Amino acid sequence: MMEPKQPTVSAKPLSEMTPQERHERAIGVLKRLVADKHQAEEEMVENFHKDPAIQAAVAKLKEENERRGTPVVQL
C-alpha cells in the first residue's frame, strides 16, 4: 500500500517562522489533509478489490462470522 507523499511545507521549525509563514503553512497542511483523506478513501475502495492481504482478511472475517452465525457481538 503506497503512502501519500508528505505535504510540501517549509522545513523551518514553527518557532522560527513569521506569522505569515505560519498561516501559509497551516492552510497548506489543511488542504493537504483534506486531499489526502479523499485519496485515502479512493484507495480503500480500490485496494479492497485488488489487495490480496485485504481480501484474505475480509474472507477470514466472513468465515468467522459464518461460524459464529452472526457478525454481531454482545458488548
Place this chain on the structure above:
Amino acid sequence: MNEEEPPLSSYNFNFVGGPRNSYFFITLQQITYEIQFKPTPYLFGDDFVLADEIVELVIKVTNNPTGRTPSLDVLIAPTVAAIINDFYQKSSLTITIFICDTADRKHEARWRKFNRWYDHFAASDYIRIDDTYRDTREDLLYHFAVIAKNGNPYLREVGLAFLDFMADVKMNK
C-alpha cells in the same frame, strides 16, 4: 442508555494493520467498512513531541453489494467506538484527528455521524477538542476534532499545538 436503544452490541471486526492501521467489519447487510488510523506526523510540525503518534481517522464503505446507500445501522456507532478503543489499547499515546470538509455538501451529516460514534466512547477516558474553519474564498467549512487519552502525559502540548494550528489557520480572518 434510554429504553428505546437496542442492547449494547457491535459488529465483529478484525485488525489488518499495515502502514495505515486498517480495521474491517461487515454488517448484517453484508456491507464492508474499513477504518484507518492514517499516520499524519506533519500536522503540528516536525518538531512536535508526539508527531509520530498523530493519526487521522478515516472511515469508508469499501464494498456494498446492496447497490443502495447504506441505511442507518445502530450497530455501526458502537463498532466504530470499539475499534477506536482497541486502537488506543495498542497505543495509548495516540492523537486522533477527524476532519470533515464541505466539498460535497454532506459534511453536516458526516459530522453528526462522527458525534454519534464519539458518544459511544467511554468519554471520561478521553479528551476531545473541536474547532471549525470557514474558508470564505472557497465557501468551504471544515470541522475538526482532536482526541487523546486523558492519561496522555503530553495532553497540554497536544491542546496547545491544536490551538496554535487553528490560530495559524484563522490568521488574517
